[in-house]
Amino acid sequence: MFRTALRNVLAHKARLLMTVLAVMLGVAFVSGTLVFTNTISDAYQNSSAKGFDQVDVAVQPDYQESKGDKVGKTPELTQALLDESARTPGAASAIGVVSGFTALADKDGKLVGGGFQTKGGNYWGAKDPRYPLVEGAAPRGAGQVAIDSETARRAGYEVGDTVRMSIDGPVLTPTVSGIFTTDDGNVAAGGSLALFDTATAQKLFGKTGTYDEIDVKAAPGTSQTALKAALDKSLPTKLVETTTGKELADNQAEMISSQMGSFRQMLLVFAGIALFVGTFIIANTFTMLVAQRTKELALLRAVGASRRQITRSVLVEAFVVGTAAGVTGLVAGIGIGAGMRSLMGALDATVPDGPLVVSGGTVATALAVGILITMLAAWLPGRRAAKIPPVAAMSSVHAQATTKSLVLRNTLGALFAGAGVAVVLAATTMNGSDGQAPMGIGAVLLILGVFILTPLLSRPLIAAAAPVLRVFGTAGKLARQNSVRNPRRTAATASALMIGLTLITGMTVMAGSLQKSIDKMASAAIRADYIVSMANGNELSPDVDRKLNATDGVTTTSPLRNAPSRIDGETEYLTGVNGSAIGKLTDLKVDSGSFKVGGGQVVVDSDTAKSRDWTAGSTFTAHYEDGKAQRLTVSAVYEGNELIRGIMVDNRTLTPHLTDPADMQILVKTADGASDATKDRLEKALGTNPAVKVQSKQDLSDDIAQMFTLILNMVYGLLAMAVLVAVLGVINTLAMSVFERSQEIGMLRAIGLDRKGVKRMVRLESLVISLFGGVLGIGLGVFFGWAAGELLGTKMATYELVLPWGRMALFLLGAAVVGVLAALWPARRAARLNMLSAIKAE
Incomplete structure (x- = not known):
């Protein structure tokens, strides 16, 4: 049976290619995400660890919690505490650290760096070991500043240039006294760092005579833990807390890992959607392959093969396909990870240098996902094939689904869909975050219910297109009949497209409604002409x-x-x-x-x-x-x-x-x-x-609109993978359907349907299936957008549902384009079939 399974894989290489491609795309997305996030996380962690090379123990203020009627305060790190830290046994030196937001403009007046990454601080003495100078000298007085080498390169500054900057609003125009290098992770990520002498920094950041942190360097032969213990004895522990440099580096690494984890989770969600869509294609493909080999499988049963062996042979095929998809997906994912990192550099989103990280976990995940998804999708068709009696299979009695199975499927679908609608509607009456989890559960139930009911829904919805299809004569009539001939196959094909369009439409409805609500809020609540704030x-x-x-x-x-x-x-x-x-x-x-x-x-x-x-x-x-x-x-x-x-x-x-x-x-x-x-x-x-924003109400609205547009474009880009997989599913279904109907197509050609008519028939069939999936997806997306808006409306009085009719029309047009493009190769293949050979085919 193992040899039989391998022979079947090799015999159907072309048919399985699309399945491999669909799984490969999903695996590539997963492995690419893991490679990219692991690489960036590792680079930041290594960079941040270097930043703590000059810190053996950090002394920080211990925030005093609010108690009773007293407001909590942060104790001050005074010069006396700095001197005491430097005198502690085992300490070689101590540096007082002052830092805060510092906006620095380039020569065109634009803000360098990005918001929270534009920092300022103090340069300690004539030679600060944290920031080696590569040009010029240390800053002295309020009229001088030192800037990091990356900022100097990006903004085009040299020693002696005058720069424009701001701490909290008023503009400063100091001269660049020096340029230094740094391992600061924020700078490596594209931010900027400007340093003043200590007295100036303390005055500018409102810390006159005090520090944000005291960094203590251990004397030779003194460990970080020993120095920490000595500092704990000499300093007032009720006011300060001490942390070793290793602990700081570990905490920073954990924080970076956590931040990248959130980003990784978001990308993996979209990868999961692509894989979920791919599962429909795989199940569809194996269902059709098994159906085309029913007589062969029946013969195997007749000569002694058990049901388990039949199921196992199908699963072995799936294992081979999944392994191939997993390996190629992993290779493609490594390329995607490297490409995403290069793209960040091209977009000036600088990241620290470091090697491409391909962990054992990434390799195992890619192979496991490829194999498990494929085998899971192939299990049901294999089990169904094994249950067919040999005599019935040889007589093709099994071909039609029984009334009992259809009633069971429709009942189950109605229950899922009904439960999903009920849970979603119940969630809309809840407050804020309380309704998020129920709404998510309801959405999953409704999507599953609609998927199960799709064969039932396909007949009336596709029948609605009959008047339009009649315009195309015989080809249009045949296309309509072909699209409903096998409702389950049509449903699986359309559902792949439906899921992508559901998410895209839902997000678009939400974004448009939120934008409208914020516009109303700004115009209704604010009479002021301008709002001034820091960037x-x-x-x-x-x-x-x-x-x-x-x-x-x-x-x-x-x-x-x-x-x-x-x-x-x-x-x-x-x-x-x-x-x-x-x-x-x-x-x-x-x-x-x-x-x-x-x-x-x-x-x-x-x-x-x-x-x-x-x-x-x-x-x-x-x-x-x-x-x-x-x-x-x-x-x-x-x-x-x-x-x-x-x-x-x-x-x-x-x-x-x-x-x-x-x-x-x-x-x-x-x-x-x-x-x-x-x-x-x-x-x-x-x-x-450059650090101060002067915004009218329209500017405020435009800023928010720009943010929504950016998020939407990112979501569209990520969901494009799922739509691409859905396109492959349509191509796959049509190609295999053409193979199934070779004899029928040959007969149509023999009685007068020309090649153009055959092409038109296949294209119209693809168009109808794609539009069917598009209508379902847009309908569900509008419902979910409305429901999520009702949930938000409990917290936002100005919330108003906005249906983006123009964009929804574009989405439906996009579904039609998908149908037309997906049919190009199958239609050409159908038209080129040899009439006599096709009629003789079994």
Whole structure:
């Protein structure tokens, strides 16, 4: 039986090629993802480990948790602690580290690096061992800065050039005193690092006389653990915590691995979708191969082969096919991993140098996935073939599915689909994250139910296309009959395309609806003409608000200033605003009370009020970070949203209690309203700063739209693999169907159907099957998009379902194109069949 199975594989090489290709694509996606993420993760881990070469023990502040009415604080690392660390037995030296966000512009005024990766820090003394200088000298005073060599290369800076940069809003223009090299992983990833002398860095980052961290180097012969123990004895352990360099490197490696794990998981989900789609193709292929060999299998049964041997022979074929697909998929995946890394370099998404990592786990996973998926898909056709009695198989009595099997299938499908719809609808009534898991379960049940019911659905849906197909005469009529002749095969072929289009349509509906909702939210909640913020979401200096107020045409501003407090023993963030102006800059719906902010009067969003059982007129005591307390009164309860929410307090009340006031955003109202000229005037007033964003409501909406578009394009790209596998399935099904119907096609040619008619018949059959899958996919996608939107609507009052009719029409057109392209080779093959040879074929 083993030799028989191998002979069958070799005899049907061409038929199995598409199956191998379908499995190979899915395996290539899986192995490519593993190779790529392992390579990047390993490169970052090696790079970060080098960054800790100069650190044997790091002394860091031990955050004091909030207790009772006291707001938690981070202890300061003073010069005294630095000196004590340097004097500790076993310590060779100690370096005080200061760091923070530093936006650096290139010569065109554009931000270098990406948001959170643009960092600044201090250069220690005349020769910092962490950052070897390759040009120039160490920075001295507020007018000098040193930059890393990668940033200097990318931005075109040299020693002596003047650079534009910003810490928290105001523009700085120091001179480049030196260029250094670094193993900092952020720089290796495309960020930037700018270093000032220690005193300047402390002043710029608001750490005058203090440090963020103290890095201690061990003396020769002293281990990291021994130095840590000595530091624990000499330093106040209630204020600081010590960590060895090895622990820091391990923690960093674990964090990198975790971050890459999330990315890897996302890519593997899409690889899984491609494999899931491929499973339909494999099952379809083996079903057809087994059906074409029923007489052969019956003869084997007649001469003594058992049912198990028949099933085993089919599984051996699947094993050979799966192994071939796994090996070729692994090789292709290694190429994909290397290509993705090169692509990141081409897109300026720099990554640290390192070898391509092909682990044993990747090899085992690729082979296991290829073999298991193929054997699993082939098991049912093999089992079905083994159950056919030999005499019935020789007489082709088995060909038609029994009424009992069809009733059982349709009943099972209806139960799955009904349960899926019920669970999804129930999930839409839940709140936020509580409904995510039920909705996912319901979606899987519904998709399975529709797949099982697809043979039943195929007849009425394809019958609806009959009037259009009649236009094509005999070829159109034959195409319709062929597409419903074997409903199960048609269902399996269409379902592969259906799954890809379900996901694509659902994501498109969600993105369009969310975009519309955010547009409504911005226009409904904000009256301000502009929102000013840092490009990376960091805090703005209060100087920015003062400069905006001094700008011609600005009538009103209000900074949004976040500050922690303790209310009833719990941490609650307050939002400081310009009490006299916030009503003119926002348009928030008031549920109760009168919207007044000033002195001891505050306004509270409805969610916070509900959680604390407050109403208009309620009073509470807020304990500020300086330890002082104040009795506040709720003047109004308003409906918050994703843009504005929380407890609003007048800045004149809040700011005196803050050690270092900083603003998250500033709302700006101008005399002339939003215009290009006004925006340009505001940007110039802030020094044309690359780190500061001045956005109108339309700009804010466009930014969000751009983000959605980027995500959608990425999803489309990843799902393209599943669609490509589905195309292969259509080609495979049609090609094997043509082989099955060779005699019939020969007879049609003999009674007058010309080659063009045969081609048209096969193409129309493919078109009908593809459109059938497209209609099902788009319908399910709209339903899932609506359901997910209903779930989001519980958290977003402005949510509104938007159906992208234009894009859905394009998706349906795309399904039609898939059908036409997939039919090119099978149609050509059918038209070229020799009439007499085909009639004589069995």
